[in-house]
Amino acid sequence: MKKRSLVLVLVLLMVFSGVVFANGSQEKSNSGVKRVAYIARAQGDSFAAWLANAIKDEAKNYPGISVDLMDGQANDDKENTLIENCITNKYDLIILQANNGEAQTPYVKKVIEAGIPIILTNPRIKGIVGANSVDADPYEQGAVNARLGLTQIPQNATVVVINGPAGNMHSTARRLAWKQEFFDKRPDVKIGGEQIANWNKDEAMKYMEDWVQSIPKIDAVISMNDNMAAGALEVVKNNPKYNNLLVYGVDGTAEAALLIQEGKMTSTSFQNAFELARLNMKLANEILYGGRTELLDTDIDCPLITKDNVQDLIAVYKKTGDLK
Amino acid sequence: MKRKNNVVVSLKTGLRKYSIYVIMVLLFFVCALLNKNFLSVSNLTNILRQISVTTILAFGETMLVIAGLIDLASGAVLALAGVVSIAVFKSTGSLWIAFLVGIGLGVLLNLLSGILVAYAKTPPFIATLAITMVARGFALLFTNGQNIYQIGKYIIFGQGSLFGIPVPIIFMLLMFILTWYILQNTRFGRSLYAIGGNEEAAVASGIRVTNVKFYIYLVNGVLVGLAGILLMSRVNAGLPNAANGYEFEALTATIIGGTSFSGGLGTATGTIAGAFIVGFLNNIMNLLGVNSYVQQIVKGIIIALAVAFDIAAKNRRSKPREIATETKSNVTVATKNVK
Numbered sequence: 141m142k143k144r145s146l147v148l149v150l151v152l153l154m155v156f157s158g159v160v161f162a163n164g165s166q167e168k169s170n171s172g173v174k175r176v177a178y179i180a181r182a183q184g185d186s187f188a189a190w191l192a193n194a195i196k197d198e199a200k201n202y203p204g205i206s207v208d209l210m211d212g213q214a215n216d217d218k219e220n221t222l223i224e225n226c227i228t229n230k231y232d233l234i235i236l237q238a239n240n241g242e243a244q245t246p247y248v249k250k251v252i253e254a255g256i257p258i259i260l261t262n263p264r265i266k267g268i269v270g271a272n273s274v275d276a277d278p279y280e281q282g283a284v285n286a287r288l289g290l291t292q293i294p295q296n297a298t299v300v301v302i303n304g305p306a307g308n309m310h311s312t313a314r315r316l317a318w319k320q321e322f323f324d325k326r327p328d329v330k331i332g333g334e335q336i337a338n339w340n341k342d343e344a345m346k347y348m349e350d351w352v353q354s355i356p357k358i359d360a361v362i363s364m365n366d367n368m369a370a371g372a373l374e375v376v377k378n379n380p381k382y383n384n385l386l387v388y389g390v391d392g393t394a395e396a397a398l399l400i401q402e403g404k405m406t407s408t409s410f411q412n413a414f415e416l417a418r419l420n421m422k423l424a425n426e427i428l429y430g431g432r433t434e435l436l437d438t439d440i441d442c443p444l445i446t447k448d449n450v451q452d453l454i455a456v457y458k459k460t461g462d463l464k
Numbered sequence: 465m466k467r468k469n470n471v472v473v474s475l476k477t478g479l480r481k482y483s484i485y486v487i488m489v490l491l492f493f494v495c496a497l498l499n500k501n502f503l504s505v506s507n508l509t510n511i512l513r514q515i516s517v518t519t520i521l522a523f524g525e526t527m528l529v530i531a532g533l534i535d536l537a538s539g540a541v542l543a544l545a546g547v548v549s550i551a552v553f554k555s556t557g558s559l560w561i562a563f564l565v566g567i568g569l570g571v572l573l574n575l576l577s578g579i580l581v582a583y584a585k586t587p588p589f590i591a592t593l594a595i596t597m598v599a600r601g602f603a604l605l606f607t608n609g610q611n612i613y614q615i616g617k618y619i620i621f622g623q624g625s626l627f628g629i630p631v632p633i634i635f636m637l638l639m640f641i642l643t644w645y646i647l648q649n650t651r652f653g654r655s656l657y658a659i660g661g662n663e664e665a666a667v668a669s670g671i672r673v674t675n676v677k678f679y680i681y682l683v684n685g686v687l688v689g690l691a692g693i694l695l696m697s698r699v700n701a702g703l704p705n706a707a708n709g710y711e712f713e714a715l716t717a718t719i720i721g722g723t724s725f726s727g728g729l730g731t732a733t734g735t736i737a738g739a740f741i742v743g744f745l746n747n748i749m750n751l752l753g754v755n756s757y758v759q760q761i762v763k764g765i766i767i768a769l770a771v772a773f774d775i776a777a778k779n780r781r782s783k784p785r786e787i788a789t790e791t792k793s794n795v796t797v798a799t800k801n802v803k
Contacts, residue, residue, distance in 0.1 A: 183604060183609050184600070184604055184609065184704075184705050185609075185705070186609060186610055186611055186704075186705065188609075189604070189608065189609020189610060190609070190610060192609070193608060193609070193610075306756070306757070333750075333753055335750070335756050336756040340703075340705075340706070340708075341699045341701060341703060341706075342695065342698070342699050342703070342706060342707075345698070345699060346514050346746070346750075347750060349510045349513075349514065350507075350510065350747055350750035350751055351750070353501045353504065353506060353507040353510065353751060354499065354501050354750070354751040354752075354753075367611075370700075370701075371699065374699060374700050393611070394613055395611065395613045395701065398613065398614070462610070462613075463613070463614070464614065
């Protein structure tokens with residue numbers, strides 16, 4: 141009897157909260173404010189979290205738009221469910237940061253069929269007709285570093301490569317860039333070690349600690365993101381044998397900016413979440429209020445950050461409070 | 465003939481009892497043969513440093529699993545404790561306060577686990593899974609999903625050394641001594657074995673099972689908080705996403721080290737041997753350049769074998785056993801049930 145009462149109370153609570161929140165969102169829609177759903181790939185991922193925060197901040201510049209943030213938790217099922225929920229809840233526009241382009245494709249198509257405008261961001265999904273996209277080209281993010289490496293990495297060098305998660309399209313594209321822009325052009329360079337560190341600093345540290353033992357000379361660390369590059373650097377930072385170590389990353393994190401300023405890291409490419417957010421919200425506003433129907437596919441730049449221009453990046457981070 | 469049989473039986477018993485240490489030593493020699501860099505002081509120091517965080521977690525898991533409990537939240541709680549500890553250091557400048565806050569947060573989250581498991585009788589698997597989500601969520605909320613940089617002197621916990629020994633290794637050894645002492649020399653430790661072995665019997669013998677279950681989670685909390693401080697200082701950043709899966713690495717060392725999932729069995733020395741085995745394997749695979757995917761397969765196989773061995777050993781313990789005794793005139797066979 142007690143258990144049944146408890147179940148009844150819980151069901152009533154669910155129905156009640158559903159009614160309340162449904163009414164709440166209906167009110168927002170009725171008041172003329174357009175509702176945008178932003179589905180982040182995984183707010184547990186530091187870049188995705190940065191982008192989500194930037195979207196939220198940028199949305200404040202558009203009082204006619206309210207943005208609801210949702211977390212795909214790096215899970216395709218979860219992300220697809222969120223997309224379906226957004227269709228059911230009749231959002232005016234959806235901005236989607238896909239976890240896996242292939243897995244999200246059928247659901248993106250449902251959004252388009254439902255007549256809801258959609259912007260795909262970081263990454264775009266190739267082959268979708270009827271969707272806008274705002275992205276940073278991951279190939280180019282790797283390529284700008286690889287082209288610099290062509291001129292800097294010495295002849296017959298031994299390098300180590302640290303990759304992001306298996307199957308991750310950003311990691312794969314950056315690695316492809318290094319292959320085509322660097323390794324294919326420099327057959328003299330040997331890869332002493334290559335492992336997957338899942339974007340994680342501590343995992344990259346463990347690999348670098350072991351490589352330092354087994355590889356007599358490492359001339360460069362090629363990392364698919366700054367976090368892992370910083371992990372590799374953490375291992376050798378006090379070792380004079382690696383004073384001339386070249387280290388390449390991607391993202392342009394605050395930590396990378398500091399490391400480049402200190403001369404420990406060689407370069408990174410800036411994946412500017414602020415710029416992505418600005419373009420996403422600008423496009424959303426044009427679609428919702430500007431009557432824009434023409435589809436847009438656009439990329440932000442991937443500026444190479446070296447010691448020559450790192451002060452500009454540091455200034456950005458000081459302004460946002462990420463660096464003091 | 466009788467002496468030969470006795471020697472064989474003794475050897476078999478010895479091997480069964482000390483198999484994990486035999487495996488550890490054999491693996492050590494195999495690794496040394498496979499790669500000349502394995503035996504270098506710097507490499508061996510690296511291994512100890514690399515396993516220090518997960519081994520400290522493993523000591524907590526060992527005590528929990530002995531009592532028939534588990535903690536699936538240690539990775540998430542470690543991350544929360546670590547980032548908050550760093551944030552406190554950055555705002556106060558005090559290493560001591562930051563250290564205590566990190567430990568305190570580990571204890572606080574495990575207090576919740578302890579209440580859920582011991583008093584609310586929630587299955588430990590479910591309770592600690594829930595705490596995982598809470599802890600990780602708080603870690604991300606606290607940091608807005610971003611890493612904390614410029615941690616200054618805080619790195620001393622994870623990167624400092626005392627008399628040439630890296631601080632994480634010193635902490636690992638201290639926690640080993642603490643765990644060994646609790647399990648071997650305290651009534652509390654004996655209670656853990658009793659509860660894990662047969663909870664009803666433990667209740668009947670007057671052990672306050674509920675309280676013991678609650679307190680062991682608090683002890684675990686100290687270890688998890690410490691692990692968080694060490695990890696974040698080792699990586700020189702507050703990483704709210706760090707330590708994903710660390711609880712499973714800790715459990716791997718625990719189970720390989722002979723702690724039984726069914727409870728009532730396990731030792732601190734076995735756990736540290738299990739941690740060394742995992743550490744040696746990870747290290748030698750990296751030194752040999754074994755592909756990441758293959759490394760994952762190897763680790764999975766080892767866990768499966770360790771659990772299978774544990775279950776087989778448990779089944780052996782519960783089967784009837786024949787004992788042969790020789791008298792002056794004849795041989796008698798006695799049957800004894802051994803649990």
